[in-house]
Amino acid sequence: MELSERKKKILTAVVEEYIRTAEPVGSKTVAQTAHLGCSSATIRNELSELASMGYLEQPHTSAGRVPTPLGYRIYVNELMQRQKLSLEETEEINRSLNEKLRELDHLVSNVGALASSLTNYPAMAIAAAPPATISRFDLIYIDANTFIIVAMMSNNSVRNKLVRLPVSVGQDMIQRLSSIFNANFTGITEDRITPLMIRSAERAVDDTMGLTGVIASFAIEILSDSQTAEAAVSGANRLLAQPEYRDPDKAHALMSYISDADHLRELQLTDCGGGVKVLIGPENVAEELRDSSVVLAEYDMGGDAKGLIGVVGPTRMDYSSVAAKLSMIAEMLSRRLGNGAAPPPGLDNKLVIKGDSNEQQ
Amino acid sequence: MELSERKKKILTAVVEEYIRTAEPVGSKTVAQTAHLGCSSATIRNELSELASMGYLEQPHTSAGRVPTPLGYRIYVNELMQRQKLSLEETEEINRSLNEKLRELDHLVSNVGALASSLTNYPAMAIAAAPPATISRFDLIYIDANTFIIVAMMSNNSVRNKLVRLPVSVGQDMIQRLSSIFNANFTGITEDRITPLMIRSAERAVDDTMGLTGVIASFAIEILSDSQTAEAAVSGANRLLAQPEYRDPDKAHALMSYISDADHLRELQLTDCGGGVKVLIGPENVAEELRDSSVVLAEYDMGGDAKGLIGVVGPTRMDYSSVAAKLSMIAEMLSRRLGNGAAPPPGLDNKLVIKGDSNEQQ
DNA sequence: ATTGGCACTCTCGAACTCCGAGTGCTAATA
DNA sequence: TATTAGCACTCGGAGTTCGAGAGTGCCAAT
Numbered sequence: 185m186e187l188s189e190r191k192k193k194i195l196t197a198v199v200e201e202y203i204r205t206a207e208p209v210g211s212k213t214v215a216q217t218a219h220l221g222c223s224s225a226t227i228r229n230e231l232s233e234l235a236s237m238g239y240l241e242q243p244h245t246s247a248g249r250v251p252t253p254l255g256y257r258i259y260v261n262e263l264m265q266r267q268k269l270s271l272e273e274t275e276e277i278n279r280s281l282n283e284k285l286r287e288l289d290h291l292v293s294n295v296g297a298l299a300s301s302l303t304n305y306p307a308m309a310i311a312a313a314p315p316a317t318i319s320r321f322d323l324i325y326i327d328a329n330t331f332i333i334v335a336m337m338s339n340n341s342v343r344n345k346l347v348r349l350p351v352s353v354g355q356d357m358i359q360r361l362s363s364i365f366n367a368n369f370t371g372i373t374e375d376r377i378t379p380l381m382i383r384s385a386e387r388a389v390d391d392t393m394g395l396t397g398v399i400a401s402f403a404i405e406i407l408s409d410s411q412t413a414e415a416a417v418s419g420a421n422r423l424l425a426q427p428e429y430r431d432p433d434k435a436h437a438l439m440s441y442i443s444d445a446d447h448l449r450e451l452q453l454t455d456c457g458g459g460v461k462v463l464i465g466p467e468n469v470a471e472e473l474r475d476s477s478v479v480l481a482e483y484d485m486g487g488d489a490k491g492l493i494g495v496v497g498p499t500r501m502d503y504s505s506v507a508a509k510l511s512m513i514a515e516m517l518s519r520r521l522g523n524g525a526a527p528p529p530g531l532d533n534k535l536v537i538k539g540d541s542n543e544q545q
Numbered sequence: 546m547e548l549s550e551r552k553k554k555i556l557t558a559v560v561e562e563y564i565r566t567a568e569p570v571g572s573k574t575v576a577q578t579a580h581l582g583c584s585s586a587t588i589r590n591e592l593s594e595l596a597s598m599g600y601l602e603q604p605h606t607s608a609g610r611v612p613t614p615l616g617y618r619i620y621v622n623e624l625m626q627r628q629k630l631s632l633e634e635t636e637e638i639n640r641s642l643n644e645k646l647r648e649l650d651h652l653v654s655n656v657g658a659l660a661s662s663l664t665n666y667p668a669m670a671i672a673a674a675p676p677a678t679i680s681r682f683d684l685i686y687i688d689a690n691t692f693i694i695v696a697m698m699s700n701n702s703v704r705n706k707l708v709r710l711p712v713s714v715g716q717d718m719i720q721r722l723s724s725i726f727n728a729n730f731t732g733i734t735e736d737r738i739t740p741l742m743i744r745s746a747e748r749a750v751d752d753t754m755g756l757t758g759v760i761a762s763f764a765i766e767i768l769s770d771s772q773t774a775e776a777a778v779s780g781a782n783r784l785l786a787q788p789e790y791r792d793p794d795k796a797h798a799l800m801s802y803i804s805d806a807d808h809l810r811e812l813q814l815t816d817c818g819g820g821v822k823v824l825i826g827p828e829n830v831a832e833e834l835r836d837s838s839v840v841l842a843e844y845d846m847g848g849d850a851k852g853l854i855g856v857v858g859p860t861r862m863d864y865s866s867v868a869a870k871l872s873m874i875a876e877m878l879s880r881r882l883g884n885g886a887a888p889p890p891g892l893d894n895k896l897v898i899k900g901d902s903n904e905q906q
Numbered sequence: 907a908t909t910g911g912c913a914c915t916c917t918c919g920a921a922c923t924c925c926g927a928g929t930g931c932t933a934a935t936a
Numbered sequence: 937t938a939t940t941a942g943c944a945c946t947c948g949g950a951g952t953t954c955g956a957g958a959g960t961g962c963c964a965a966t
Contacts, residue, residue, distance in 0.1 A: 421800035
């Protein structure tokens with residue numbers, strides 16, 4: 185059923201006023217804010233109809249109206265205007281991302297922090313890469329007791345490990361280890377590395393010191409690491425600024441839920457179809473999110489890797505602004521990280537740099 | 546002034562009962578729990594004296610007594626017995642650390658998460674290393690358009706970066722770059738790398754493509770990274786489980802404060818003298834912590850690097866148990882990471898492994 | 907020095923009242 | 937037929953009162 189033009193305006197006014205004030209909206213207020221040439225009595229009739237259609241409800245008989253999840257849904261789908269960010273906001277996102285992108289190992293939490301500070305809601309960020317394999321091993325000989333393993337992965341990440349030995353090892357052994365690993369352990373997934381395989385590699389290089397085992401366990405470690413998606417929450421404290429979470433128990437429940445990385449990973453299953461996805465209240469599958477809303481945006485991390493940023497808040501969320509901001513972040517990130525993209529603007533040298541460093545001890 | 550034996554017992558009983566229940570403790574309760582052979586009237590007299598000495602106070606005239614910060618201080622310094630962890634708890638810490646230590650790049654947040662889940666309070670972890678220098682560069686030639694920079698640092702961490710070029714570069718150039726960086730950029734701090742220096746290196750290797758700049762900026766990046774201490778909070782949500790933070794404003798204020806990494810770094814200035822430090826209420830310098838308590842423990846990360854784990858909670862904190870747990874975590878961590886320590890027990894191969902891997906893209 | 911007894915104080919929750927915002931309905935109006 | 941003014945009605949929230957209960961402080965007795 186289609187809503188009359190006036191009903192649309194009234195619904196929009198109610199939703200936006202409620203988002204702004206968190207107070208039930210009365211007919212009088214609507215008559216004033218939405219400038220329709222009619223009195224509050226007329227508005228009352230319309231409100232009452234909108235309520236019986238299921239878009240609005242009353243907390244109690246003599247209070248103003250509050251949007252239902254369905255009401256928000258209509259608002260998000262049809263009524264709200266796609267907000268355009270101001271030039272300053274765009275600039276700020278741009279600038280932040282330029283900074284954050286320097287340290288790609290903390291990308292996930294940094295992007296989350298950005299989204300959170302921009303929207304003033306708790307934000308989560310998830311980065312999931314398809315299972316990668318090791319495409320190349322290099323062993324760097326440091327001295328008789330030390331070498332570094334450097335593994336390049338199929339997704340162009342590089343990982344390393346410093347190995348210190350209680351026994352001496354020759355450069356030739358390092359050489360041999362390097363070639364046997366490159367020959368046998370590249371291009372395979374974790375479950376294909378068997379003890380048997382390690383044994384035979386050990387024999388092949390005549391390794392009596394367990395070096396093969398060390399390198400193999402490093403390989404297993406990074407392969408299994410690459411499978412678990414990184415997930416982080418930022419700005420959980422901002423939840424407490426929202427009046428709907430003044431009840432500590434509610435706040436606690438939601439916070440605990442989103443603080444668990446496993447729960448965040450479940451959100452990954454959500455398909456955003458490239459754009460921004462809004463999940464309102466009961467539309468969420470997770471019980472704990474049932475009276476909150478989630479806005480998600482997907483970004484392209486290059487390769488087949490996808491990242492997800494999202495924001496949680498009360499159903500009375502500023503969908504328009506949040507969606508605009510998340511979508512902008514996602515878009516800019518995709519442009520910088522994505523496949524065959526133009527080189528990120530603002531980098532001050534002529535080289536396209538993919539990849540970043542990271543630390544270990 | 547010295548407290549009588551009986552006063553000590555009474556104070557202990559009040560503190561412990563209050564920690565347990567979060568309710569003001571009355572004379573009758575004390576008479577029952579602390580088994581001194583005397584009546585509640587006697588206890589009342591003693592309580593009243595303890596109050597006038599400043600160790601206890603009454604929320605209002607006809608309520609039980611609550612410890613003052615001073616009261617907690619006496620308790621922590623003199624009265625509480627150093628709690629010994631059960632075998633299970635020790636085992637659990639041991640096991641967790643063994644797991645977490647695999648991925649040293651997330652060490653900080655992992656240790657924090659462990660401390661938080663063990664104590665049920667929000668925990669923070671900070672790792673500060675003294676400024677490190679790069680002790681060695683290796684450039685791994687992948688193909689004409691790609692190479693990897695591997696930098697080994699003076700603190701035995703290793704960092705890497707994949708560089709992808711729009712132009713071709715020869716293996717000989719990589720070779721030359723490698724030696725000039727090893728010759729000129731090792732053993733120095735960030736501020737010693739000047740544009741001039743980069744220029745002259747550039748000329749020396751006849752680099753027209755800006756490769757020198759790329760490597761130099763990588764060097765600058767990791768050097769400056771090594772200076773900023775990593776800091777993270779875990780389990781902030783647990784704060785909401787404490788009755789003293791049922792007021793959302795209080796909870797919000799404290800959470801926001803501890804969520805800011807800069808604030809955490811200030812805590813680093815605290816000297817723990819190797820042991821566990823307890824800061825009770827107003828003993829905290831930061832305004833925001835003035836009615837909360839902080840327990841800190843320092844651990845040795847090898848080299849001159851120090852780490853700090855801490856826990857925040859109400860002044861009514863279970864100091865005894867928290868201190869025991871933190872101290873155990875710190876001790877175990879030091880043993881594993883610290884200088885000249887025995888090899889970590891429980892690692893199932895014969896090699897001492899220092900260092901770990903990490904990822905980058 | 908310790909104790910039982912007792913009057914006193916103060917908080918907390920329940921019950922009650924009142925006020926005002928906002929509704930729904932009806933009758934009048936364009 | 938759609939809109940409007942008017943009005944009675946409803947209900948939640950703030951403020952108030954009140955009693956119960958916990959705990960104290962003090963005193964007189966031991």
